Amino acid sequence: MWVPNVEEDEAFARAAHATALGLKAGVAIPVLAADEVVAVLVFYMYEVREQDERLVHLISVVSAQLGSLIRRKRAEDALRHSEENARRLIENLNDVIIVLDAEGHITYVSPSVERTLGFQPDEKVGRSIFDFIHADDAARAQDMIADALGAPGFSRSIEVRIHHRNGHWRSMEVVGNAVLDQHGVPTIIVNARDLTERQRLQAELRRMSVTDDLTGLNNRRGFFMLAEQEMKLARRLKKDLLLVFVDLDDFKSINDTHGHQVGDQALAETAEILRTTFRESDVLARLGGDEFVALAMFSPEETDDVIETRLHQTLAEHNARPSRRYALSISTGMARFEARNVQSLAELMAIAEMVDKLQAICVVCGDPACRNQRLLDGKPAPRPGLTDVGIMSALLADS
Numbered sequence: 001m002w003v004p005n006v007e008e009d010e011a012f013a014r015a016a017h018a019t020a021l022g023l024k025a026g027v028a029i030p031v032l033a034a035d036e037v038v039a040v041l042v043f044y045m046y047e048v049r050e051q052d053e054r055l056v057h058l059i060s061v062v063s064a065q066l067g068s069l070i071r072r073k074r075a076e077d078a079l080r081h082s083e084e085n086a087r088r089l090i091e092n093l094n095d096v097i098i099v100l101d102a103e104g105h106i107t108y109v110s111p112s113v114e115r116t117l118g119f120q121p122d123e124k125v126g127r128s129i130f131d132f133i134h135a136d137d138a139a140r141a142q143d144m145i146a147d148a149l150g151a152p153g154f155s156r157s158i159e160v161r162i163h164h165r166n167g168h169w170r171s172m173e174v175v176g177n178a179v180l181d182q183h184g185v186p187t188i189i190v191n192a193r194d195l196t197e198r199q200r201l202q203a204e205l206r207r208m209s210v211t212d213d214l215t216g217l218n219n220r221r222g223f224f225m226l227a228e229q230e231m232k233l234a235r236r237l238k239k240d241l242l243l244v245f246v247d248l249d250d251f252k253s254i255n256d257t258h259g260h261q262v263g264d265q266a267l268a269e270t271a272e273i274l275r276t277t278f279r280e281s282d283v284l285a286r287l288g289g290d291e292f293v294a295l296a297m298f299s300p301e302e303t304d305d306v307i308e309t310r311l312h313q314t315l316a317e318h319n320a321r322p323s324r325r326y327a328l329s330i331s332t333g334m335a336r337f338e339a340r341n342v343q344s345l346a347e348l349m350a351i352a353e354m355v356d357k358l359q360a361i362c363v364v365c366g367d368p369a370c371r372n373q374r375l376l377d378g379k380p381a382p383r384p385g386l387t388d389v390g391i392m393s394a395l396l397a398d399s
Contacts, residue, residue: 004024004048027051097112100188104142118165144176152180156176158173159171175193237339239297243336246332251267276314333351334352335348
């Protein structure tokens with residue numbers, strides 16, 4: 001905009017101030033940055049003067065250069081701000097960002113690697129990613145890199161174990177994606193997320209779902225899961241199993257006399273007696289209330305009588321401890337699982353429980369021949385042998 005005499009155009013920028021200073025002609029050229037007016041260049045002359053195209057062009061060139069400088073400065077500021085945000089984001093990520101070349105060598109690692117794996121970022125740069133991946137997982141990692149290089153832009157996720165500085169392995173979910181630079185050279189961007197804590201929590205939840213909180217033994221659900229597996233193994237190995245159904249006698253009396261806290265302690269003590277009697281590989285459980293069960297695989301030197309005698313000896317030793325407020329008493333029912341038979345776990349459980357109940361009836365009737373008459377002194381009476389599974393199955397079918 002050119003004004004020959006600003007005295008005649010009060011709308012011109014600072015016309016009144018210019019007139020007071022004796023200025024006449026004026027020219028104003030806007031400075032543009034990305035179509036935005038960021039400034040206006042204003043020039044005045046002391047004489048009245050018509051528009052000078054050469055001068056207007058010169059000022060316009062200066063204005064365009066200023067606009068270009070401002071635009072570039074703004075872009076640089078925006079880029080720096082973006083880079084700072086990206087850096088802060090990467091530094092505070094729990095995920096580890098790893099950049100690889102096509103051969104799998106590390107060219108960049110985010111600072112979060114120190115929190116997750118204990119390494120300084122520069123300790124890994126230049127080394128192969130396979131130096132840190134568990135040998136059993138290396139083939140899958142190689143396949144992931146090959147797939148990423150074969151299809152840039154598409155991601156693939158795998159789980160691998162990555163070495164921690166202190167020597168242990170961390171389970172991590174790794175997502176790989178290849179990108180091409182302006183020359184078509186591939187770079188692989190890897191995002192690694194630590195799964196160790198999540199897997200630990202998942203394992204704990206699974207454990208809680210199959211474990212009795214009070215005793216630490218398996219609960220009913222856990223017992224049936226493990227017992228079914230044990231029976232399959234016994235069939236494959238052609239080994240016999242013994243299922244022992246254990247009832248804590250007079251549990252209600254202990255609760256009523258000494259309180260629920262002591263009752264809980266009695267249940268925990270019964271669980272400890274079972275742990276002491278049976279092997280670590282045997283399946284032990286509290287089915288609920290005062291009912292327990294054990295599933296044991298016979299070893300060549302063991303019989304059901306040996307196992308039962310050991311159980312009641314352990315019970316007697318426990319009751320002989322000084323300063324006890326009550327004595328524990330148990331009744332048992334046993335059923336043998338023979339690998340050549342096809343009975344189910346439910347049938348085996350029912351047989352053992354029926355044997356237990358039949359023996360409990362003998363205790364009530366006072367028959368001196370009943371082995372349960374001697375449970376408290378830890379000397380079970382001899383018995384003719386295990387109830388035949390076939391006979392008991394027939395009895396169950398008729399009941």
